[in-house]
Amino acid sequence: MRSLFFKIFIWFWVAMALIVLVHSLSAMMVFDSGAKGFVGGQLAMHGVAVAEIYELRGKDQANEYLKLLERNTRTRAGLFDDSGNRLAGSELTDDARASLQDAIATGNDSFRQTAKTDYLAKWLERPNAKRLIIVSESGRPTGVRLPFMPGIWYVQFIAVFFTAGALCYGLARYFTAPLVKLRQATRQLAAGNLSARVEAGNRRRDELADLGRDFDEMAERIQSLMDAQQRLLHDISHELRSPLTRLNIALELARESDGEEARWALERIAREADRLNDLINQLLTLSRLESRASSQANEAIDLKRLVEEIVFDADFEAHSRNRAVRLIAASDCAISGNQQLLHSAIENVVRNAVTYTTQDTVVEVALRCETTGENHTSSHAIITVLDKGQGVPQAALADIFRPFYRVADARDRESGGTGLGLSISQRAVEFHGGRVKATNAPNAGLLVEISLPLAKGAK
Numbered sequence: 001m002r003s004l005f006f007k008i009f010i011w012f013w014v015a016m017a018l019i020v021l022v023h024s025l026s027a028m029m030v031f032d033s034g035a036k037g038f039v040g041g042q043l044a045m046h047g048v049a050v051a052e053i054y055e056l057r058g059k060d061q062a063n064e065y066l067k068l069l070e071r072n073t074r075t076r077a078g079l080f081d082d083s084g085n086r087l088a089g090s091e092l093t094d095d096a097r098a099s100l101q102d103a104i105a106t107g108n109d110s111f112r113q114t115a116k117t118d119y120l121a122k123w124l125e126r127p128n129a130k131r132l133i134i135v136s137e138s139g140r141p142t143g144v145r146l147p148f149m150p151g152i153w154y155v156q157f158i159a160v161f162f163t164a165g166a167l168c169y170g171l172a173r174y175f176t177a178p179l180v181k182l183r184q185a186t187r188q189l190a191a192g193n194l195s196a197r198v199e200a201g202n203r204r205r206d207e208l209a210d211l212g213r214d215f216d217e218m219a220e221r222i223q224s225l226m227d228a229q230q231r232l233l234h235d236i237s238h239e240l241r242s243p244l245t246r247l248n249i250a251l252e253l254a255r256e257s258d259g260e261e262a263r264w265a266l267e268r269i270a271r272e273a274d275r276l277n278d279l280i281n282q283l284l285t286l287s288r289l290e291s292r293a294s295s296q297a298n299e300a301i302d303l304k305r306l307v308e309e310i311v312f313d314a315d316f317e318a319h320s321r322n323r324a325v326r327l328i329a330a331s332d333c334a335i336s337g338n339q340q341l342l343h344s345a346i347e348n349v350v351r352n353a354v355t356y357t358t359q360d361t362v363v364e365v366a367l368r369c370e371t372t373g374e375n376h377t378s379s380h381a382i383i384t385v386l387d388k389g390q391g392v393p394q395a396a397l398a399d400i401f402r403p404f405y406r407v408a409d410a411r412d413r414e415s416g417g418t419g420l421g422l423s424i425s426q427r428a429v430e431f432h433g434g435r436v437k438a439t440n441a442p443n444a445g446l447l448v449e450i451s452l453p454l455a456k457g458a459k
Contacts, residue, residue: 005172005173005176005180006172008168008171008172008175008176009168009169009171009172012168012171012172013164013165013168013169016164016167016168017160017161017164020160020164021157042073042075043075043077043120043122043134043136044122044124046069046077046134047077047079047122047124047132047134048124049065050062050065050066050069050077050079050088050089050134051079051124051126051132051134053065054079054087054088055126059087059088062079062087062088062089063088063089066078066079066088066089066090070090073138074138074139075136075137075138075139076089076090076096076136076137076138077089077134077135077136077137078090078091078092078096078134078135079132079133079134080100080132080133080134080135081130081131081132081133082104082130082131082132082133083104084100084101084104084133087132089135092135092137093137095112095114095117095119095137096119096121096135096136096137097135098112098119099111099112099119099120099121099135100121100133100135102121103121103122103123103133103135104133107123108123109121109122109123116139117137117138117139118136118137118138119135119136119137119138120135120136120138121133121134121135122134122135122136175208178198178200178204178208178209178211178212179208181198181199181200181212182198182211182212182215184196185197185198185215185219186215189219189222194219194222194223194226195223196219197215197216197219197220198212198213198215198216199212199216200212200213200216232403232404235403235404235419236283236404238404239279239404239419240276240279243272243275243276243279244272244276246268246272247269247272247273247276250265250266250268250269250272251265251269253265254266254269279420282420282421282424283420285344285424286403286420286423286424286427298336298337298338299336299337299338299339300334300335300336300455301334301335301336301337301339301342302332302334303333303334303335303342303367303381303383303452304330304331304332304333304367306339306342306343306346307327307330307346307365307367307383308327308330309343310343310346310347310350310365311325311326311327311350311365313347314347314350314351314354314363317354318354318363321354321359322359322360323354323357323359323360323361323362323363324361324362324363325350325353325354325362325363325365326362326363326364326365327365327366327367328364328365328366329366329367329368330366330367331367331368331369331381332369333367333368333369333381333454334454334455335381335432335452335453335454335455336455337431337432337452338428338431338432341428341431341432342428342432342452344424344425344428345424345425345426345428345429345436345450346383346425346450348421348422348424348425349385349421349422349425349436349448349450350363350365350385351421352421352422352448353385353386353387353389353446353448354387356387356389356390356446357387357388357389357445358388358389358390361387361388362388363385363386363387363388364384364385364386365383365384365385365386366382366383366384367381367382367383368381368382369381369382369454370382378453379453379454380434380451380452380453380454381451381452381453381454382449382450382451383449383450383451383452384447384448384449384450385447385448385450386441386445386446386447386448387445387446388444388445389444389445389446390444390445391440391441391444391445391446392407392438392440392446393407394440397437397438397439397440398438400422400438401422401423401425401426401436401438402423403419403420403423404419404420404423405419406419425450429450429451429452432452432453433452433453434450434451434452434453435450435451436448436449436450436451437449
């Protein structure tokens, strides 16, 4: 029996049937004992009364008392001496007479039961040392002997058995249905169907439903990663194809030319080779960040000094393009992490700003420390980079951190960028527990804000 459904179903069914059976048998025993005691107590009281009436007032008065007892309690009774001779009351049935004979033979009270009637023969001790016997025949109250009544107990047991089976079937289905759906979704996912979901919904609230929802979240994440990987491969192949095409054209021109034209073609080949090398290096960096391969380095970093170095180098390069970079504010902030990755992350953002700021404008960089939270428990270093360019369409603000994404394809290619700089910045910042976001400045230009958690104990 390998099915969890049948295991739950059979075990609960058998357990419930046994519980009902044992409970019914014990209830029957308690009922029998209780009935005997109750009837015996009542009969002893009436027996003493009818014996006194018989002794003091005679047989007729005793018969009247017993008739009144039968009308009020539906109990037929008779008074007998110790030899079994009837002194008062009606004729007995065979079962009642058998009880009387048992009492006389054993010298003790006798109690018998049939499906509908209780029979009791009870000895009465009289003051003159005589012993009398009162014999009763009482109808069994209906609706009391539940759930089993003699004669139809097997019908009731079968009804209880199948009712328990139906309940256990529903219970087993309730427990195993989510597991069956989870198994089917897992098989579909393993077969390559990344859209397979359990779809547990929000109506069911238990551990099995939580398991289904966790599976859906996992599948959603896997599908997202696979889609991103496929998109990245497509973009990589597209980006590699362009410089390779230009390389082939330049190579053909170099073969067919000489002198100045050949030198131009060779320079073009060298430039495209450098671009390919830079693209591959950035792809490797992005791949390491995706796999968290750089998690080994965790060093104390003077962020103010790091930003100053980046601004100095960027300003030097920007002057050749009639642009400038200025550090307008710098607080003392210390963080821990990988200095090389953080240098690359901040530098990419600053270089991107230098690329797209308008000529004869200044890119403004600022660094400040900020404490947030109700108890000032969260401290961050905030780095802002503001250019004076045209900004980015509002709908594309989140996409500029996507690998190979270009706001304007032709213009961005002319800038020489690979479309990976901001992606590397975002991965590096998130790797350090921070975040990066871009917004359009109120007047003009793009404002990129990098938030990094400060080292513990740093201000």
